[in-house]
Amino acid sequence: MRLGDAALDRLRDAVRAPDLAGTRYRLVGPLGAGGMGAVFEAEDELLGRRVALKVVDVPLDGEAPAEALLEEALVLARLEHPGLVPVHDAGRLPDGRAFYAMKLVKGERLDAHLGHVALLKERLRLFLRVCEPVAFAHANGILHRDLKPSNVMVGPFGEVLVLDWGLARPLAGAGGGGGAGTPGFMAPEEARGEPVDTRADVYGLGALLDAMLRVAPAPPRPKALASIAARAMAPDRDKRYSDVPALAADVARFLDGERVEAHVEGPFERAGRVVKRHRVAVGLVAAYLLTRGLFILFRH
Amino acid sequence: MNKVLLGLLVGAGLGALDGLTAWFTPEARSQIAGIVMGSTFKGLVAGVLIGLFARKVRSVPATLVFGTALGLLFAYFIAHMQGKYYFEIMLPGAIVGLLTGYATQRYGRNSQTAAA
Numbered sequence: 116m117r118l119g120d121a122a123l124d125r126l127r128d129a130v131r132a133p134d135l136a137g138t139r140y141r142l143v144g145p146l147g148a149g150g151m152g153a154v155f156e157a158e159d160e161l162l163g164r165r166v167a168l169k170v171v172d173v174p175l176d177g178e179a180p181a182e183a184l185l186e187e188a189l190v191l192a193r194l195e196h197p198g199l200v201p202v203h204d205a206g207r208l209p210d211g212r213a214f215y216a217m218k219l220v221k222g223e224r225l226d227a228h229l230g231h232v233a234l235l236k237e238r239l240r241l242f243l244r245v246c247e248p249v250a251f252a253h254a255n256g257i258l259h260r261d262l263k264p265s266n267v268m269v270g271p272f273g274e275v276l277v278l279d280w281g282l283a284r285p286l287a288g289a290g291g292g293g294g295a296g297t298p299g300f301m302a303p304e305e306a307r308g309e310p311v312d313t314r315a316d317v318y319g320l321g322a323l324l325d326a327m328l329r330v331a332p333a334p335p336r337p338k339a340l341a342s343i344a345a346r347a348m349a350p351d352r353d354k355r356y357s358d359v360p361a362l363a364a365d366v367a368r369f370l371d372g373e374r375v376e377a378h379v380e381g382p383f384e385r386a387g388r389v390v391k392r393h394r395v396a397v398g399l400v401a402a403y404l405l406t407r408g409l410f411i412l413f414r415h
Numbered sequence: 416m417n418k419v420l421l422g423l424l425v426g427a428g429l430g431a432l433d434g435l436t437a438w439f440t441p442e443a444r445s446q447i448a449g450i451v452m453g454s455t456f457k458g459l460v461a462g463v464l465i466g467l468f469a470r471k472v473r474s475v476p477a478t479l480v481f482g483t484a485l486g487l488l489f490a491y492f493i494a495h496m497q498g499k500y501y502f503e504i505m506l507p508g509a510i511v512g513l514l515t516g517y518a519t520q521r522y523g524r525n526s527q528t529a530a531a
Contacts, residue, residue, distance in 0.1 A: 395517060399510060399513060399517060400514065402510055403510040406507050410503045410507070411440075414439075
C-alpha cells in the first residue's frame with residue numbers, strides 16, 4: 116500500500132506534535148516549522164494565556180539539537196527588551212523533547228509586512244527598530260548571526276520583534292559557525308568559519324536593509340541609502356560600520372535629510388538634499404524674492 | 416540657538432536685506448542708509464517678539480500666523496509713515512514675518528532644551 120502526500124503530511128504532523136500530557140500546556144495547533152523543530156500554539160492552563168511552544172524534533176542525532184534549543188532559551192531569557200520575545204519557561208516534555216515557552220506574537224513576517232509599506236521612510240523606521248534589539252543584544256554580549264526578513268516579525272500594533280536566536284552565540288569567543296547562517300545574509304567571515312564579532316550582524320543588517328528596499332512595491336532607492344547598505348555589507352569587515360549603533364545613526368541621518376557617512380556627495384546632490392531638507396524655508400525665501408522682484412520690475 | 420536670539424538675528428538680517436531692496440527704487444536711493452537702519456531695527460524688534468512668542472507657544476502654525484500678522488503690522492506702520500506703497504511694503508513684510516516665524520520655530524531651541 117502506498118501512502119499519499121496528504122497522509123504523509125498528517126503522519127509527520129502527528130510525529131512532530133509534542134506530548135503535553137501532565138504539563139501545564141494544552142496543544143492548540145502548529146504555528147510553523149524550522150530546521151530542528153517546530154513552534155506550536157498552546158494554552159498555558161496555569162496562567163490562562165496562550166503561548167508559543169518551540170519544541171525540538173524527535174532526536175535522531177543525539178542531544179545536540181535539544182542542547183541548542185535550551186541554549187537559545189537561555190540567551191533569550193538573558194535579554195529583556197521590547198524588541199525580543201520574552202521566554203516564560205523551558206525544560207523537557209514527558210516525551211523527552213526539549214522545549215521552551217515564549218510569548219505568543221501574532222503578526223506578519225517582515226517581508227510580508229513590507230508588501231503594504233510603500234513609503235521609504237516607513238521602511239527605514241522599521242529597519243531602525245530592528246537595529247535596537249540587535250544593538251541591545253550586542254551590548255549584552257550576544258550575537259544573533261542569522262538576521263533576515265523572515266526572522267523579524269511585525270505585530271498588529273506595530274511592534275517589531277527579532278526572532279529565532281537559534282544561532283546566537285556569546286560575543287566572547289564566537290567562533291565561526293561554518294556557514295550556519297543564511298546565504299545572502301551571512302557575513303563572508305562567518306561563511307568561512309572564522310571568528311566573528313558584532314560586524315557579522317552589521318553585515319546581516321546591511322543585507323536586511325538591502326532586502327527591505329527591494330520588496331515590492333519597492334520605493335525609489337536613493338544613492339546614499341545604497342551606499343549605507345554597501346558599507347554595512349563590505350566583504351572586508353574593517354570597512355563596515357564598527358557597530359550597529361553606527362549603522363543605525365547613518366540611516367537616521369538619511370531620514371533627517373543630513374549627509375550620511377557612507378556616501379560622498381557631488382555638489383548638485385548636496386544642494387538638492389539641502390533644498391529638500393529645508394524646502395519650506397527655501398520656498399518662503401523664493402516667494403519673498405519673487406514678490407520683491409515683481410514689484411521692482413513693474414515699478415520700472 | 417535659542418528662539419529669541421535666532422528671531423533677533425533672522426529678523427535683523429531679513430530686515431536689512433529688505434531695506435537694501437530700496438536701492439532699486441531711484442527716488443529712495445539717496446536715503447538708503449536710513450531705510451536700511453530703520454528696516455533692520457524693525458526686523459530686529461519683530462524677530463525678538465516672534466522669538467518670544469515661539470518660545471511660549473511652541474506651535475508652528477500659531478507662530479506662522481503671529482509672524483505674518485506682526486510682519487504686516489510693522490510694514491503697515493512703515494507704509495503709513497510714507498503714505499504710499501502700502502501693497503509693495505506690506506506683502507513682502509508679511510512674507511518676512513512668516514519666514515522669521517518659521518525659522519524661529521523650526522530651527523530654534525527653547526532655552527531649557529538647549530541647557531539640557
